[in-house]
Amino acid sequence: MQQISLPELGKRLSAARKERFPKDGVRGFAPRIGVSVSTLVKMEQGKLSVSLGNYHEAARVLGLEEQFNQLFVMPTSLFDD
Numbered sequence: 001m002q003q004i005s006l007p008e009l010g011k012r013l014s015a016a017r018k019e020r021f022p023k024d025g026v027r028g029f030a031p032r033i034g035v036s037v038s039t040l041v042k043m044e045q046g047k048l049s050v051s052l053g054n055y056h057e058a059a060r061v062l063g064l065e066e067q068f069n070q071l072f073v074m075p076t077s078l079f080d081d
Contacts, residue, residue, distance in 0.1 A: 010046030013055070016062045033057045
């Protein structure tokens with residue numbers, strides 16, 4: 001499984017924002033998710049200081065909430081009881 005760094009997640013957030021809301025820059029998208037422009041910039045840079053709740057809200061607005069909700073879900077194995 002590929003290891004993903006926070007900066008990579010930030011790049012993915014930026015790409016998803018641009019695809020889903022192509023006319024929104026950070027100034028247009030930040031209010032959609034209820035954060036300041038500076039917080040969204042930090043999110044797109046993959047800064048650790050941003051609340052996980054902010055990332056969750058971004059995922060929800062982008063229609064990616066289900067994927068987000070799969071974080072930390074342990075896969076089941078045919079050999080598990």
